[in-house]
Amino acid sequence: MRARVSTASVSRVLNGSGAVTEPTRQRVLRAAQYLRYTPHEAARSLITRRTRTIGVLLPDIHGEYFSELIRGIDRAARLRGLHLLVSSSHGDAGEAALALRAMNGRVDGVLVMSPYLNAKSLDAALPSTLPAVLLNTPEQAGRAPAFVIDDFGGAKAMVEHLRALGYQRIAHIAGPEGNYESAERLRGFQAALGRTLSGRALVLAGNFTEESGYQAGQQLAAAAPRPDAVFAANDMMAIGCLLALREAGVRVPEDIALTGFDDIPIARYITPPLTTVRAQTTELGRQSLEELAHAIEDRESARPDRHTLSTQLVIRESCGQAQRRAR
Amino acid sequence: MRARVSTASVSRVLNGSGAVTEPTRQRVLRAAQYLRYTPHEAARSLITRRTRTIGVLLPDIHGEYFSELIRGIDRAARLRGLHLLVSSSHGDAGEAALALRAMNGRVDGVLVMSPYLNAKSLDAALPSTLPAVLLNTPEQAGRAPAFVIDDFGGAKAMVEHLRALGYQRIAHIAGPEGNYESAERLRGFQAALGRTLSGRALVLAGNFTEESGYQAGQQLAAAAPRPDAVFAANDMMAIGCLLALREAGVRVPEDIALTGFDDIPIARYITPPLTTVRAQTTELGRQSLEELAHAIEDRESARPDRHTLSTQLVIRESCGQAQRRAR
DNA sequence: TTTTCGCTGGTAAACGCTTACATTCGAACC
């Protein structure tokens, strides 16, 4: 059109397909540059039925946990030349479903992290032809593969470690109810205590926020008999708890051991450094994106497998291992 | 088509435009639900020339700074029903330009944060019809409004505060060269010291990472005479510096005062809590998105203004104010 | 020189919507 050629030739040049002679190629390229021409992606994806974009559905972008997750996803996406359409803050299933619909025709597949959403409502919300990968999802949703952190195993290992150090009365600050990860970590806590103990175990309510950890810490400081160790369902609550204990004059780890879950960056820097469970969050993002990319390229290959990412105990000072060993 | 109606009526029902009788409306709605029909967004935006999506170009998603920024953007976008297409890790201008082109036809406008990119190359990369808002950008780029943090003012206030506390030899750990924010913070540092002092002021090289702060801290610990205060260009470097000082047996704030910039969450939790400059990062994200949304709705209204967001001194313990006052 | 063949480059259909315009149909008016 602009360089005395048809739209077809332009398309062929820009996509490197078809056969064009060098002179034509140059003419088109020059003209494109001159006119600052950029193909309209919406039109392109309308006909190619490919958007080279991945939808990412998150419950919230708040906090370091999600920043790590997105980072893993973003890196992997960038490596594959994929774009990311993010959507967050989906409190309930309805909102998530709405966001999912709005992505139709905009994305080639979706990455869904929805700890409150069960398999059924998810299946209902997902256009059945859209490749999807689930993150930290409760149940196995029929058709989509899932990637989950081994919350149960990590929590169990943490509490077993505390028991091995000789702590007798171990309390737990739980995450929000109805949340899959909360439930798994609680289950791990109980499993480590065993049948006899877990009935008497102290479990405090929390909702993953620092504030709720702080409140739990106040209760713990006042409790009689006071537990000698606490396992919080995530690091932010452990930190809130630490602050409350400090205010109450209860020393960590001398008077009470304290541990968390996630290994967010702050955990290393507080005093005392927090013993915690490292979840491979970045890796979770990376692997799930890779799986989704595969599923998109070859729909047949998609198996609704459930991949569990292992966790790792990160022993720092808040669990009092050094003191215990010294004795 | 499915409910004995034409595509036009379906469109009218789904968009709430045009006139349709209630019975028809119900028929369409029922059929749509039954067939799980969702309009194809790419096709829709091809004709409406609206995507209801904002492109976000960031240098990197790493760290809490960006997580805060995205959060502000995301919230504002969600309030307006806009989607976010994020793209990160653009080291140089070429990569950024490439990412920008790939967004053509996918977004209604872009939010660009590119501390290394100057106005000229940006203007060249942006399709001139695409509304854009710049974040923390060096120069005023011709047509786009810009939102910047008052790095100069914040740094100046911080260093003036240190001087007011009586510190005599104040060092600076600088950010990466060629970075706009680094340069502004350094300029603020120098301005606060005044003409006479700034020539002799100790400025250490850094690149915003904890590691570079650590190295600067080692140098500071060994320096003779040792400065009595340090202002790091961001919090992560201040933290790295703190660790190095601690290892070297130099106490903060007794032996040396330490301050940072950004007020990332960690700053509150380390020991001693870090005195720093709070940048309204979330607000920066929110305001810039609002401005962009306005520019999209009404292109005429877009003025290439430069908005500067004020900063706030956050006095904690690492600057030794308490000790100084006590004397 | 004529025929055939291979490659380049053009024409037009199709992607799934929105919307201007045409058509239909019922009601109201004369």
Next chain:
DNA sequence: GGTTCGAATGTAAGCGTTTACCAGCGAAAA
């Protein structure tokens, strides 16, 4: 009851690409 009018619905064009298919053209073969 026929005409007019307006509201409801249908028809079809067009958004900017890609690509199947076809035409044209020059070189090689006969």
